Amino acid sequence: MTMRVPRRTLFAFIGPAVFALLLVGVVPLGFAVWRSFYYFNLTKLSESRFVGLDNYAFVLTDPVFWQAMGRTATLFAVAVPVQIFLGLTIALVLHRPGLGFFKVLARLSLVLPMATTYAVVGLLAQVMLNQKYGVINQMLGWIGIDPINFIGDPTNAFIGVIIWDIWQWTPFVALILLAGLSTVPPEIEEAAQLETKSNWVVLRHVQLPYLIPSLVAVLILRTADTLKLFDMPFTMTRGGPGSATEFIAILIERVGNRQFDIGMASAQSIIMLAITIALARLYIRFFYREV
Amino acid sequence: MKFKKQVSVLALTAGAAFGMSGTAGAWTLEEAAKPYAGTELEVLFLDRPGYAAAIKMLPEFEAATGIKVNQTTVPYENALGEQVRDFVAGGDIDIALIDLVWIGNFAENNWIVPIDTFTADPALTDPDLDLADFFPLTLNAFGGWNGKTYGLPFDNYSGLLFYNSCMLKDAGFDVPPATWQEVMDTYGPALTKDGKYAYALQSKRNETQSADSFARFLWPFGGSFLTADFKSNLNSPESQAGLQFRQDLMKFMPEGIVAYDHSEAVNALAQGDVAFITEWSAFYSTLASPETSTLGDCLAVAPEPTGPAGRKPALGGFSLAVAAQADDNEKAAGWLFIQWLTSKANAGTYLELGGVPARQSAYADPALAETYKFIPALVESWQEGVPEFRPRFAEWPSVTEVVQEWGTKMMLGEVSVEEGARTIGERMEGILSQAGYYDGKKPLAQ
Numbered sequence: 001m002t003m004r005v006p007r008r009t010l011f012a013f014i015g016p017a018v019f020a021l022l023l024v025g026v027v028p029l030g031f032a033v034w035r036s037f038y039y040f041n042l043t044k045l046s047e048s049r050f051v052g053l054d055n056y057a058f059v060l061t062d063p064v065f066w067q068a069m070g071r072t073a074t075l076f077a078v079a080v081p082v083q084i085f086l087g088l089t090i091a092l093v094l095h096r097p098g099l100g101f102f103k104v105l106a107r108l109s110l111v112l113p114m115a116t117t118y119a120v121v122g123l124l125a126q127v128m129l130n131q132k133y134g135v136i137n138q139m140l141g142w143i144g145i146d147p148i149n150f151i152g153d154p155t156n157a158f159i160g161v162i163i164w165d166i167w168q169w170t171p172f173v174a175l176i177l178l179a180g181l182s183t184v185p186p187e188i189e190e191a192a193q194l195e196t197k198s199n200w201v202v203l204r205h206v207q208l209p210y211l212i213p214s215l216v217a218v219l220i221l222r223t224a225d226t227l228k229l230f231d232m233p234f235t236m237t238r239g240g241p242g243s244a245t246e247f248i249a250i251l252i253e254r255v256g257n258r259q260f261d262i263g264m265a266s267a268q269s270i271i272m273l274a275i276t277i278a279l280a281r282l283y284i285r286f287f288y289r290e291v
Numbered sequence: 292m293k294f295k296k297q298v299s300v301l302a303l304t305a306g307a308a309f310g311m312s313g314t315a316g317a318w319t320l321e322e323a324a325k326p327y328a329g330t331e332l333e334v335l336f337l338d339r340p341g342y343a344a345a346i347k348m349l350p351e352f353e354a355a356t357g358i359k360v361n362q363t364t365v366p367y368e369n370a371l372g373e374q375v376r377d378f379v380a381g382g383d384i385d386i387a388l389i390d391l392v393w394i395g396n397f398a399e400n401n402w403i404v405p406i407d408t409f410t411a412d413p414a415l416t417d418p419d420l421d422l423a424d425f426f427p428l429t430l431n432a433f434g435g436w437n438g439k440t441y442g443l444p445f446d447n448y449s450g451l452l453f454y455n456s457c458m459l460k461d462a463g464f465d466v467p468p469a470t471w472q473e474v475m476d477t478y479g480p481a482l483t484k485d486g487k488y489a490y491a492l493q494s495k496r497n498e499t500q501s502a503d504s505f506a507r508f509l510w511p512f513g514g515s516f517l518t519a520d521f522k523s524n525l526n527s528p529e530s531q532a533g534l535q536f537r538q539d540l541m542k543f544m545p546e547g548i549v550a551y552d553h554s555e556a557v558n559a560l561a562q563g564d565v566a567f568i569t570e571w572s573a574f575y576s577t578l579a580s581p582e583t584s585t586l587g588d589c590l591a592v593a594p595e596p597t598g599p600a601g602r603k604p605a606l607g608g609f610s611l612a613v614a615a616q617a618d619d620n621e622k623a624a625g626w627l628f629i630q631w632l633t634s635k636a637n638a639g640t641y642l643e644l645g646g647v648p649a650r651q652s653a654y655a656d657p658a659l660a661e662t663y664k665f666i667p668a669l670v671e672s673w674q675e676g677v678p679e680f681r682p683r684f685a686e687w688p689s690v691t692e693v694v695q696e697w698g699t700k701m702m703l704g705e706v707s708v709e710e711g712a713r714t715i716g717e718r719m720e721g722i723l724s725q726a727g728y729y730d731g732k733k734p735l736a737q
Contacts, residue, residue: 242496
């Protein structure tokens with residue numbers, strides 16, 4: 001005999017969490033949507049006025065916005081596959097039987113990059129990549145390579161952001177995929193390993209199907225993280241040199257916090273949200289499979 | 292006899308009355324502050340030597356007046372945003388800290404109170420305020436807007452030439468470069484060799500690019516941001532000459548100069564990697580301290596080199612003004628604090644503690660130059676500066692973002708000087724047009 005849980009009990013349990021989510025998530029989102037239909041500049045409040053879709057029209061035809069989106073897309077296209085490849089490799093190594101102490105050490109050290117604050121990562125990068133005094137150039141000097149101008153060269157600065165993003169989030173991908181690998185029934189894995197010596201065959205036909213949900217989760221989370229990446233490149237390069245590392249979140253911060261054009265920054269943010277939701281839906285539609 | 296006695300009594304009475312009124316009328320801070328004892332003031336400070344000096348002086352002010360000054364230290368990059376949001380939301384800030392490029396913004400939004408509100412009240416204003424004692428350039432540029440004075444100069448800078456006299460001597464120079472052309476033709480080639488460079492120009496993509504890099508090579512060459520009718524002047528022959536000169540000078544600068552902010556440029560000189568820099572006067576203490584610099588007695592200071600249009604050194608600084616959102620007690624208390632902190636009487640103390648006052652009388656003693664090598668160059672620079680070195684109107688936050696982006700693109704070679712200047716000019720005119728400068732809605736004030 002099943003007992004029906006009274007509605008009041010249900011609301012009492014989930015109500016506070018829903019209320020908090022509404023307050024922290026939905027209300028600010030609603031405010032941003034509302035403001036996006038206005039010319040609203042904090043230093044020109046007397047000129048605030050309803051402009052309809054003008055902000056959206058400007059953003060959608062603004063080359064600066066799309067250039068920033070392009071840089072963000074390039075960062076995503078390069079960094080995330082590398083993170084998945086390296087993360088999967090680490091997960092597969094840690095999934096092997098044996099290597100007890102090494103595994104404990106590896107799991108602990110994987111947490112360190114993820115636990116480091118984004119802004120600190122950017123500051124670390126700025127110091128370590130300094131052309132004259134940075135430790136990276138010093139180590140390169142030990143093997144006969146001349147100091148590289150990482151921060152002051154547009155291409156090198158972009159590569160530096162990619163490398164630092166890979167360093168920080170590969171452990172996250174590895175831990176998610178390691179959790180995914182733990183869902184593979186051990187008897188099926190053992191049977192497959194008895195049938196073939198090829199690790200690739202075991203991975204492709206036995207382990208990967210169980211990793212699909214984890215991979216989709218990684219894709220969605222890393223897409224959202226990359227689209228809103230701000231702290232690390234901001235402290236590392238402030239979007240420079242020139243516009244070389246001005247990603248979309250840095251552009252929005254500049255428009256909203258430095259030019260104080262809240263209406264325009266809101267429109268940019270809503271467009272970014274729409275792109276993120278569209279990508280998430282695509283991942284689920286084309287990649288997600290129930291195991 | 293009776294008459295003489297009457298006159299004597301009258302004279303005595305008059306004399307006593309005059310004497311009493313003279314004593315009663317002597318203004319003191321303690322007396323003026325009595326009605327406001329217990330008032331608390333909120334102000335933002337920066338993490339710079341002048342503010343550290345002011346913080347050390349606070350206990351004396353608080354003991355004399357009973358007025359508590361609560362300061363919050365923020366990075367420069369956050370100071371404008373913090374104050375704008377506070378003023379828009381009707382927050383707590385009672386004293387506005389105003390970079391010279393923010394004064395148009397703050398004044399036009401009525402966020403700050405003109406000082407004549409307070410100077411009209413003899414109970415609140417020190418008779419020895421002596422506004423004429425401020426360097427006129429600093430009072431005008433840091434505290435004035437559209438004919439009114441809002442703030443008193445507090446944290447004051449000029450661009451100066453800091454140089455390594457030993458490096459110059461080794462290269463055969465007894466004196467620093469007097470002109471930018473000498474830097475290009477003589478000093479640059481002689482001092483750029485063996486991994487060392489002649490000059491570092493901080494050019495990072497933030498206000499440093501606009502103020503320290505871009506503007507620095509406009510004015511000495513006869514250029515400017517705007518013409519008299521507020522159209523872009525960046526493609527004039529003079530402006531183009533200056534910006535191209537900056538481009539050509541890069542061969543004597545360290546690689547990656549576009550990523551250099553103040554700390555990198557100061558450090559480059561301090562560690563002996565470059566022979567000279569043009570930086571804010573406030574960095575003298577960093578360059579002179581053995582804890583942060585290897586220069587020692589090799590450190591020397593001079594005014595910035597001149598260009599074809601003369602010496603137009605970089606100009607920067609902050610004033611303190613009373614915030615309009617403060618209540619009446621806070622406004623009065625704030626005014627007492629501001630005039631005390633920037634007074635003639637306290638200028639010497641402020642200087643000793645690491646600040647740079649804008650009082651002419653503070654630099655009257657020639658012996659000061661022995662202790663503070665930067666003083667002669669600073670005083671000379673403040674005679675020749677340009678108040679609109681960077682336009683100070685309310686649209687500057689938007690304009691500077693354009694200058695920062697395209698100024699660095701020019702230096703990186705991503706666009707030509709002409710093309711970059713044209714793009715900045717077009718976008719700047721777009722911003723000014725939208726603001727109403729071209730249809731008479733706003734006066735052409737910068």
